[in-house]
Amino acid sequence: MTQASRTEEAKLGAANLVQRGIAAARAGEREEARSLLTRATDQDPDNAQAWLELAGVVEDLQLKRTHLRRALQLKPFDEEARLGLERVEQKLGIASPDTQLAEEETLYCTWHPDRETLLRCARCGKPMCPECSRRHPVGLRCKECAVALRSPLYKVSVGDFVVAGLVGLVLSTIAAGVMTFIGGLWFLALFIGPAIGGFVADTMSRVVRNKRGRGMQVLAGVCIVLGAMIAGVLLLGFPAGAFRVFTNIGLLIYIVLGIGAAAARLN
Structure with a gap:
């Protein structure tokens, strides 16, 4: 594997960790989020979003300031990082040269020259008023940059779908066969279903370089249902x-919970 390939793989892995960290933070699992986002910054120290998100889940203000400053070094016009740093430094009773300069500088909206503003586009750096700004996962963007650059993790080719689908179908068929043998012990599906669904989703994602997104979610659900029918x-x-899948309560529970877990993993 070439150095370029290893670097690209590390960036994709870090992007995956960032998405998982964001999901963990939204679920209130801050310790898990910190762990995932720290791993992301270790894998790809130039991932500005990883530093920004990590700053949001650490408690120590000095550490939070360090992470925000790193994010701003990588993306100097990231409005979310700039405002976050300003708030943290106010709490600490200090002001960085960047913050002081921002406070002294008078900016005018690129599209409304008569409107003063403190906002800049996180992508192109153009000044913009609130009317011209658009909320984006990595900061505010102007209306010209509002169409986000899609993460490589969400760009799934036809070939990726085919490979992931075959893997998911095989795993789902085996899992459904096991559930069929369990028979009357349907309550076990409450525990087995989410575990199998998550395993199927993770494996499907790994075989296509950690790809995810709506298409992969739908594919995983289809594989779980078809796998149950094929096993039957x-x-x-x-x-x-x-058609046993529609009459066996254990299989139904497994399918519903498995699809839910798979969708969550591939979000």
Whole structure:
């Protein structure tokens, strides 16, 4: 593997960790979020979003300031990082040269020259008024930059779908076969379903370089349902086996919880 390939793989891995860290933070799991985002900054020290998100989940103000300053070094016009740093430094009773300069400088909106503003686009750096700003996961952007550059993790090719689908279908068929043998112990599906769904989703994502997104979520759900039907046909014959999925409470619970877990992992 070339150095460029290793670097690209590290960046993709870091981007995946950032998304998982954001999800953990939204779920209130701040310790898990800190762990994931710290790993992301270790893998890709130039990932500005990783530093910005990490600043949001640490408690120590000095550490928060350090992370925000690093994010601003990487993206000098990131409005969210700048405002966050300003708030932290106010709490600490200090003001950085960058903050002082921002306070002294008078900016005017690029599209409304008569309007004073303190906002800059996080992508191009143009001054903009609130009317011309657009909220974006990595900071405010102007209306010209509002169309976000999609993360490589969400760009899934047809070939990726085929490979991930085949892997997901095989795993789902095996899992459904196990659930069929469990039979009357349907309550076990409450625990097994989410675990299997998460495993299927993670494996599908890994085989296509950590790809994720709505398409992968739908594909995982289809694989889980089709896998249950295929397992039924292999074990019980057609057509009874194919439709057993709709009459077996254990399989139904497994499918519903499995799809939910898979969708959460591939978000």
